[in-house]
Amino acid sequence: MSIPKPTDGLAWVTGASSGIGREIAIQLAKSGWRVAISARRADELAALVALYPDKMIAVPLDITDHDAVLAAVGRIEAEGPIARVILNAGTYVRDTGDAFDAARFRAQVEVNLIGTANCLEAVLPPLRTRRRGQIGIVSSLAGLAGLPGAVTYATTKAGLIAMAQSLKPDLDRYDIAISAICPGFVKTPLTAKNKFPMPFLMEVEAAAATMISGLDADRFLIAFPAGLAWPLRIIRFLPAPLFFAITKRMSNQ
Ligand SMILES: NC(=O)c1ccc[n+]([C@@H]2O[C@H](COP(=O)([O-])OP(=O)(O)OC[C@H]3O[C@@H](n4cnc5c(N)ncnc54)[C@H](OP(=O)(O)O)[C@@H]3O)[C@@H](O)[C@H]2O)c1
Incomplete structure (x- = not known):
């Protein structure tokens, strides 16, 4: 699988108005990519474009709006072929078994899952046609x-x-690389509201650099930092009583 380079076309980063997505866009621009940046807050996107006018274009959108996502991908493709896609837009609202709420569940599913699906539906056809590209989710x-x-x-x-x-396996047949990116705690507006302890909390610059180097290396699972990723990968295989003996200590934090 050949991993796209800046000369192959544009990178598209969703959720680029703050936090991890903003930093990924900056690092990609600094390494030579032209980057299309998307999020709902057009003013934040415009401010970032103003810092990198030759390297970035702002394409504001709400990823939960199916038709708007299709139109946005059309706009980006008119600037040049999309070669690398980082579907990063997402939201987190703490919820527990003490006060479960289906409306809150639906709102997060709408952004994190349906929104990402909208972006995939829009971007996969041109990538399949060209038989080239890379997607980081x-x-x-x-x-x-x-x-x-x-x-x-x-x-x-x-x-x-x-x-x-x-x-x-399907995208492999089209030479389209895909990765699942699993960061631990990263200092961004999303985690600023957390009141519980966040072990191995990372700076956003280091997190974005780790994500990009994982994509450059075509790793499927980009899970970091290792000190948190490995324990979580291992506890999944513990018998249930042991698994819950560990996780119940986090309940009510
Ligand atoms: N920070 C962490 O510790 C951490 C750890 C693991 C995974 N992550 C994941 O990393 C991603 C980025 O998070 P972050 O920490 O950088 O948080 P953040 O600073 O809150 O950034 C979230 C980004 O998503 C965008 N977004 C949210 N809803 C959207 C929508 N409906 N349409 C378009 N854009 C939308 C926001 O822009 P607008 O508000 O302008 O739309 C913003 O640019 C998320 O998927 C998050 O789940 C974060």
Whole structure:
């Protein structure tokens, strides 16, 4: 599988108005990519484009709006072929078994799962036609094991890993690379509201660099930092009583 280079076309980053997506867009631009940046807050996107006017174009959109996503991909393709896609837009609202709420569940599913599906539907046809490209889907280490406080979030992020796994054998036939990206805790507006301890909390610059180097190396599962990723990968295989002996300590934090 040949991994796309800046000379192959544009990178498209969703959720680029803040946090991880903004930093990925900056690092890609600095390494020579032209980057189409998307999110709902057009003012934040415009401010970022102003810093990299030759390297970035703003394509504001709400990923939950199916038709708007199709139109946005058409706009980007008119600028040049999309070669690398980082589907990073996402949301996290803490929820627990103490006050489960289906409307809150649906709202997060709408962004994290349906929104990502809208982007995939729009971007896969041109990539398949060209038989070239790369897609990184931003999941989370929370997608590796159901942890207290993340009932909906873990569900959506586990779904994204399964989505990437299911797609990979088919996309391999078109020489389209796909990765599931699973960061641990990263300092962004999304985690700023957390009141519980966040082990191995990373700076956004280091997290974005790890994600890009994982994509450059065509790793399927880009799970980091290792100190948190490995314990979570291992506890999934523990017998249930042992698994819950560990996770119940996180309940009510
Ligand atoms: N920070 C962490 O510790 C961490 C860990 C693991 C995984 N992640 C994942 O990394 C991704 C980025 O998170 P972050 O920490 O950088 O959070 P963030 O700073 O809150 O960024 C979230 C981004 O998603 C965009 N977004 C949200 N809903 C959208 C929608 N309906 N349509 C288009 N864009 C939308 C937001 O832009 P607008 O509000 O302008 O639309 C924003 O640019 C998320 O998928 C998150 O789940 C984060």
